[in-house]
Amino acid sequence: MTTPDALQAIGWPLAQDGLPSDPVWREALALRPKARPARIVEQHRTGYIVADGPEHSFPVESLPEWQRPANYRKGGTAPEDRPAVGDWVLIEGDTPKHSKIVELLPRRTSIKRAAAGEHYRQQLIAANIDTVFVVCGMDADFNPRRIERYLLLVRGGAEPVVVLTKSDLAGGGSASAVDDALAALVELAAQEVPVRAVNAKDSASVAALNEWLQPGRTAVLVGSSGAGKSTLTNTLLGTEKMKTSEVRESDSRGRHTTTYRALIPLPTGACLIDTPGMRELKPTGEEDVAENFTDVETLAEQCRFRDCAHQREPGCAVRAAIESGRLDPQRFANFLKLSGEVAAAADKAAGRRAQKADEKAKVPGKAPAKRPAEKHGRR
Template sequence: MTPELAALQTIGWPLSAGESLPDDPRWRQALAEHPDARPARVIEQHRSGYVVADGPETGFPVESLPEWQRPRFPPEQRPGVGDWVLIEGQPPRSARIVALLPRRTAIKRGAAGEHYKQQLIAANVDTVFIVCGLDADFNPRRIERYLLLVGGGAEPVIVLTKSDLAEAADPESLPEAMATLLELAAQKIAVRAVNAKDPESVAVLNPWLQPGRTAVLVGSSGAGKSTLTNTLLGIERMKTGAVRASDDRGRHTTTHRALIPLPSGACLIDTPGMRELKPTGEEDVAENFSDVEALAEQCKFRDCSHAREPGCAVRAAIEAGKLDPQRFANYLKLRDEVAGAANKLANRRAQKSQEKVLGKALNKRLDEKYGKH
């Protein structure tokens, strides 16, 4: 293996032993189309451009393709943190991106605003650490919303931080919080409670932070993502801040997404806190609420609305204490949100398809009238 490939592997380049190129025909084709380009990974994304790296300590700014800067260019098709790109030229002045390599996984959400847009949170990740503090900000419904947005091949792991504070303030709070996640554990979703400041406690995350793997931290402000990052790094690299005493809500300390190589050989993407988590319309609600879906299949009527119909297995489970009514209410809410987003996505795709057809027709008429140039 060349030194260049060895350096790329330290930041997650997907290359198995004995391989000279990743086992992905799409990547091989892109590399063949740009024989003078070399791969790099996006480690920071700013409004003004990107910072990429081709090794663990080699971050440098690069120019992006001009079309990515156009206002109507779909934001989710621009590179994001964790993406692999092909670059030409030498840093720091002449390096530029010439191609975006296809993503293995992508974590996205619906962007704020009335018009349908997607926002990329992180790309090419193996694990999504959903970080939630065991304080007054603990919210199982928010965790369910994050789980809905993961999908697409990445493994979710729920990380409950501030276990030390929970135990000190109320010894009963920790087991009570864990009980609210029994439905998720039954779906084989890993749940780990940690003291984010204690390396020995954080070591329970090591199975997901092996060499060559990439994880992303998501969660609301003040959940402890930056503290967790500092502990995994072994140094105080990320700025941290205290939460408000009134409601345990945090302030933004991470201002942009960044990919950081860890001493373990894994890569970690830290993200700013997100309080608005709109679905994109591509999520699978049934997969994330398989317990509710299984109960619905036992209802007497196929079109049961789970309200007042006789023989409703869902209502029976709620009344028997086998299904959390708040979880069921969140299921209905997220199902409606995903359906609404899916409708907007379909309309957007139909509009773009129509614009493409009209554009071709216009070009054809111009060619017929004035001739091809």
Template sequence: MTPELSALQAIGWPITAADPLPADPVWQQALAEHPHARPARVVEQHRSGYVVADGPDSSFPVDSLPEWQRPRFPPEQRPGVGDWLLIEGEGRRRVVALLPRHTAIKRGAAGEHYKQQLIAANVDTVFVVCGLDADFNPRRIERYLLLVRGGAEPVIVLTKADEALAADENAIAAATGALIELAQGVAVRAVNARDRDGVREALAAWLGPGRTAVLVGSSGAGKSTLTNSLLGIERMKTGAVRESDARGRHTTTHRALIPLPTGACLIDTPGMRELKPTGEEDVAENFADVESLAEQCKFRDCSHHREPGCAVRAAIEGGRLDPQRFANYLKLREEVAGAANKLANRRAQKADEKVLGKALNKRLEDKYGRR
């Protein structure tokens, strides 16, 4: 294995010593089309450009391609932290290609118009971080799981376990048990984020060499503290939650990819308080228990309100289904359907614009001839 190959592997490049080319044929084609380019990974994203790395200890800035800065260019198609770029040149290096993503964690952007916002790219694991304090909110965790499932494996990480124990020795067991039931097979780990050995042991299964994980959660949940514990040094700023409303302060101001001593990479993200679906989510996968009950209803078009033979209402009344979980299921299903409708309209509009553009070019060619 060459030093260059070893350095790339340390930041997640998907190759092995036996086969120096990535298995993805699209990536192989891109490398063949740019024989003088070399891969680099986006470790920071800024307005006018990016900081990329070609090894754990080698990072440098590159300019954004002009088309990525156009106002109408879809924001989710611009590179984000975790993406792989092909770079050419020495000194002032330039980007020549964005390699296709294997996974992408996205959310709906704020505002009335439909847009998507990329959270992280090419990740294997998403750590959904929630504190066992006033930050603890099963409904928000359900929303996170809805957004992050699909390619990457979600893991729920409950922080501030030491504070929960001080308040109530049964808090961790109760919270963990409830989440295991609603998470539908998703792993749940409770940790004291400041306990370096405990954090590393709890999350070791998802942080092996070559793997990439991203931390998501609200401000003050303990993401930066987890990062410091996994690094073994106090690199990320941390802060306490406000006593007035128990909400955290933004100690992380931008997304950043950080190589870990285990050979994995970790992406820390700013706290997110608004989590809008993109319309591409699978509600049924995240609420398989509710969907299974709905299939047992007497009427296929049961609205689960007052119809006779409703298995969902029976489960709620019998204590087998949390009414708040069911209410959140209905809410998220409606939000996803609304976002999916906006997405379909946007795609149809782009298709119409493409057809009109081709027709205009054809008329110009017929009138003036091909130049």
């Protein structure tokens, strides 16, 4: 029998009366008296694994529309609207073996990216997250611009924290190398984005993340392959649960040792979602670039002309800041690049919505199929 304490241990937000603190979730439970809550802890091609406590997980069936490809002519649900790791669902069934998902509860927060390919599609990375740990190694793969891209995608309710791993390897473990890496991210600190440098293999060093891993909270690890996410997970767990591998010496990039997303309860009482490394980070068009580049936006407001393109216009505060060394030119270039990508993705998203609306409008008045003879002009 599921207990409120067991659910709370995997992130279920409880009010004092033992019911969920979210009023929408309360209403959903009231409308389905035979249903009980569970959380998606693994997502596979063939189905889902859910948990109703930190030590009790089991496979469940899902609604048929969640199993079909997202084809608007034939029905089906878009990938971002299907359950994902971190989601809370309602399940029905007398036993875990015969349980099935009957409803997806509204998400409090979510992390998404645009899927690879020409056609616009969104891919949900994780749902109902309190903290996003953006993990980057302080080795040859250290890249402040990539960290900025990750931060752009993870905004939206969850608190971002940049975790710099491999402090024991940076510059041979020298304190100056760590200081240099932190200095390269000084703009993030100025925007109140916490930055922590840790040795992912050392539990005492990793304890610097405990303030974001309190009981009932959920965190997700995102970052490139080889950044140390699985090593960090193992250290937080206190056991070698996640597979790890060595990175290439040539570029410090790793292989995909984590092949699927999984939600794991931690000894601190928090939950952690480890994700596969992402080589392509495309915006969805819903991101707020200004929120991640407040320093650039503040400078732009000081330009003489409101429509300043920050090129050769007189009185440009942005160019003045770059020339005086107060603004990193590479950060500004990344701001322009990401702004263009978000705008292009927003256009694609609008086109997709319009196409979806057109297809939906055509269904009710669909013309009857022609007989073979009519198709070739014969009557």
